[in-house]
Amino acid sequence: MDYIKKKTNIYTLLLFCLLFLVKIPAYAQTDxxxxxxxxxxxxxxxxxxxxxxxxxxxxxxxxxxxxxxxxxxxxxxxxxxxxxxxxxxxxxxxxxxxxxxxxxxxxxxxxxxxxxxxxxxxxxxxxxxxxxxxxxxxxxxxxxxxxxxxxKKLKYDKELVLVLSDWTNEKPINVLRTLKRGSEWYQIKKGTATPLNKVIARHALGAQLKFWKQRMDGADIADVYYPAFLVNGSQKHEYPNFKPGDRVRLRIINGSSSTSYWMTFGGKTPTLVSADGKNVVPVKRNKTFIAIAETYDFIVTIPKNGQIEFRATTDDGSGSTSAFLGKGPVLAAPDVPKPDKIGMMKKMAKMDMRMGAPSIKYRPRKDEPHKMEKNWGMQMDKPADKMKGNMSHDMKDSMKGMDMFAKYNYDYLKSPVKTTFPKDVPVRNILLNLTGNMHRYIWSMNGIPLSETDKIKIKKGEVTRITLNNLTMMSHPMHLHGHFFRVLNKNGDYSPLKHTVNVPPMKKITIEFYNQESGDWFFHCHILYHLTSGMARIFSYGTPRDPRLKGYPVKKLIHETNRYYTWGTADVASNMTGVSLVSSNTRNQFNFDAEYGWNKNMEAEFTYERYLYDYFRVFAGVNMENTDRNSLDNIKTTAVAGVRWFTPYMFDLDLRVDNELRPRISIGRDVMLFPRLSVFGYYEYRLDFGAVNTLPPNKNVEAEKVWNAGAEYMLSKNFSLVASYDNRYGAGGGLSLRF
Ligand SMILES: [Cu+2]
The missing domain is CATH 2.60.40.420 (Cupredoxins -  blue copper proteins)
Structure with missing residues (x-):
């Protein structure tokens, strides 16, 4: 007994000495x-x-x-x-x-x-x-x-940091406002719009109708137009001081606000050595995707004669930026073909899937992620439904021809060490469907934006496993603060550790992380305009709030994702003039419209509307209209209330009744026929059964129709030419200003 104890003590002492020896140099060098x-x-x-x-x-x-x-x-x-x-x-x-x-x-x-x-x-x-x-x-x-x-484990001679970013000459808040108002301008400017003439020329009208039925215009890759993409702050950067034979570690960071890229390299195939700061099993690889907020390190060798081009081409093919390393003739990076949005739409239309999962819910406090997963996105047949896990998603997807997004998978990333967690650690599964509404530009998870949800509680010592199910037509680079998560891929136990993961359209990705911190950590889409439109969550360890945060309530951060944005248009035409204003946040919207025809007809209306969910809202307000044609002598003011519905095939339907108990229905729609050129139409029908007003003798109902139709040509972001016919104001043409 004594002997054993003594022996243990000696061992403990030895161990301490060893630890001391190992630790000392580390401490000594801590600077x-x-x-x-x-x-x-x-x-x-x-x-x-x-x-x-x-x-x-x-x-x-x-x-x-x-x-x-x-x-x-x-x-x-x-x-x-x-x-x-x-x-x-x-x-x-x-x-x-x-x-x-x-x-x-x-x-x-x-x-x-x-x-x-x-x-x-x-x-x-x-x-x-x-x-x-x-x-x-x-x-x-x-x-x-x-x-x-x-x-130092990796062998290289020099290194170079390359920060990619996107640049706009607009005020960023105006970029977001432009997105919120649903303007097509950025797509037109980028040449990525898909007007009807292009759709028809590609025999894709059937696919377009299928998209419209599900209230979608088409596939989206990126939302914002940028006049420049930058590498280290310039559209083009030269680094001639590298010598032939130099092995250069490129540390590539995507610091863009809303642009992901395909990276390509001239010269010999480079070696990918690291992703999101973590070393991976080195792999020779050229064309590689870099989502917003990701980082990748490549080692390139400067050739004997020539300079290497490193190029980042935007995911939607709207632009690129390049860095050149070395001297001499340029070894150009391979071109990345521009994605074919209409082709994508045709392929997607053939698949069995339901698009248009709502970005807000009628009852946001009722979180039903599994119901949502079942009702939207890829519709799985029953036997396939029983298969579980990430591999089976991929299998199911490829069976359905979803390989059009397979180019985004992370299978080439393999951790050099096992990344699995101890088997006995409890695992909590969370399903987050990525949801959004392109027209209103509201982004959320499970149909619930940040402003309508609570923190997600996680427990220290557990593993949180999140299935990210993208129900939108866009990629979302999801970022978790303060933790690395495993991105489950074909490498199983050696799945890579990352802090940002790109979830491609209509795809599922599973991530998991060990809960070893305390406090609250942000988890959000790193497309800046998606984050500020609600696509975020807070993971909370439930520990007490840091007292230094007193006076800085979290609701201020949450409020940033639910701000009001205001926009308007003003028309001056030969037949009429008008102004319209909209002020809108996630749930609430104020509308003001006023029209005046030079032939002495007018209508003005103010309404407040509340979104019950994306496509349905209730409203109430005041309407003013002249009662006798071509005369402003009698102007009638009525109170109105009703519902507005954004219907399949994307019509705006308005059903209402006024305080004279007159029901009214109206429907409107616009379509982009050619790049920049749209047509619009509107029809309104009102009945008066004489509940309040006295009808002319021998009549028990009086009907009133209003209709108009026209065309709009976008001259610039803020100006359009408009020609229209309105049955009250007659035909005319003029200028429309967006502000
Ligand atoms: Cu996003």
Whole structure:
């Protein structure tokens, strides 16, 4: 007994000594690396025009923050702007308080303030930082983070950080407003619109009708038009100082607000060595997808004679940006063909699937993800339904011809070590359907935007397994703060660890992570305009809120996703003039319309409407109209109430009754026939049974019809030419202004 005890003690002592020996050098080398960042509003010219941007230390992107694994990071961020800001350290494992999501984990940085962030660096790899306040990332608040490993495992001579981003000369808030109003302008400008003439020329009218029936215009790849895509802040960048034979590690970061790319490389096939900061089993690979917020590291070798082109081509083929490494003749990167949206629509129309899952629900507090999964998206036949797991989704999809999105899969990513969790750890399954409404530009999960849900509770010591089921026509790059998750793929136990995962249209991806933190962590689509339209959740460990957040309620962050956006149009034509205004948030909308015909006819209306769900709303308001044709002597004001329905095949239907008990039905629709040219039609029918008014003798019902039809040609983002006939105002033509 004594002997054993003594032996144990000696062993313990030995173990301690060993630990000490191992630990000492690590501690001895722990250094503090300090950075000072200043965020400022500045005039910048990134796409042929001087506009107001937001810079970090005077540049876009901001400086590269270089650290060493095991060191301690101290970063001071000074806000020299007149609006509040924040910085999130994307992909870093750090204490919740320093994660940088304003009002959720960290107080915002008020104008003039400096905030200190500090955390130990527990990892190595390529990461980035960006503002997490509204749309500031689009204005330029982003930069790269490089953490060198303690022990260098990869062989290369030099390295180069390449930050990809998208640039707009518009104010980002106006970009979002343009998306909210449902303008086709960005697609027209990008050449990705699919007007009816192109659809018919491709014999895709049947497919188009099937889409319209499900209230969809077609396949969407990207929403925003950008005049420029940037690599390290320029549309084109040259790095001639690399020498032939140099092995260069490219640390590629997609810091774009709403653009994913296909990366291609000139010269010999490069080696992919790392994804989202984590090393992967090296694989020779050229054309590779990089979703928003992902990072990939490639090792390229500079050729003896020539320079390598690295090119990032946008997923929708609307543009590209290139970096050139070395000297001499250019070894061009392979071209990436522009995706064929009409072809995609034709293929999708052949599949058995239900599109148009709503972005908001009649009863948002009733979360029914499984019902939603069953009713929308790919309709599985019964035997296939019994198969479970990720592999079976892929099998089912390919059986249904879904391989059109197979190009986005992550099977080439394999972790060099097993990433599985201990078997005895409890697993909690969560199903999140990714949902959205293109017309209203509202994005959500399970038909519930962030503003209509509670935090998702997770427990320390458990595994959270999330099935992301994309019910929309777009890819969504989903990002989890403060954790790495396994992306289940064909590599099984060696599935890669990531912080951002792209979920392709109508596809399912399963991720899982070990719950080892505390506090609240954001989980959201990294398309900036989807995040700010509600596609987000908060995972909460249920631990007490950090007292330093007192006075910074989380509802402020949530409110950012449920703001009112206001837009309008004004028409001046030879037959009439009019103005219309809309102010809308997720559930509520105010409409004002006024029309005046030069022949002395008029109508004005104000209504408030409430969306019960995407396609159905109730409304009430006031209507004013002249009662005698071509005379303004008698103007009648009535109270109106009714319902509005966005029908299959995308008609706007309005059913109402006024305070004189006169029922009215109206229907309207517009269609883009050619690029820029749309036609529209409207028909309204009202009956008066004489419940309040006295009808002419011998009549027991009086009917009134209003109709109009016309064409609109978009001259620019804000102006259109309009020609129309209205049975009250007659025929005419003029100009329409959008504001
Ligand atoms: Cu999204």
């Amino acid at each position: 503090t690396t300090t950075y000072h960042l200043t965020i400022r509003k500045e005039q910048v010219n990134k796409a042929g025009k001087k506009v107001m941007g937001m810079t970090v230390n005077g540049t876009i992107p901001g400086p590269t923050l270089k650290f060493k694994e095991g060191d301690y990071a101290v970063i001071y961020v000074k806000n020299e702007m007149d609006v509040e800001t924040s910085v999130h350290w994307h992909g870093l494992l750090l204490p919740n308080f320093y994660d940088g999501v304003p009002y959720l984990t960290t107080p915002p940085i008020k104008p003039g303030e400096t905030r200190k962030y500090e955390f130990p660096l527990k990892q190595s790899g390529t990461y980035w930082y960006h503002s997490h306040t509204m749309l500031q990332e689009q204005s330029g608040v982003y930069g790269s983070i490089v953490i060198e490993p303690r022990k």
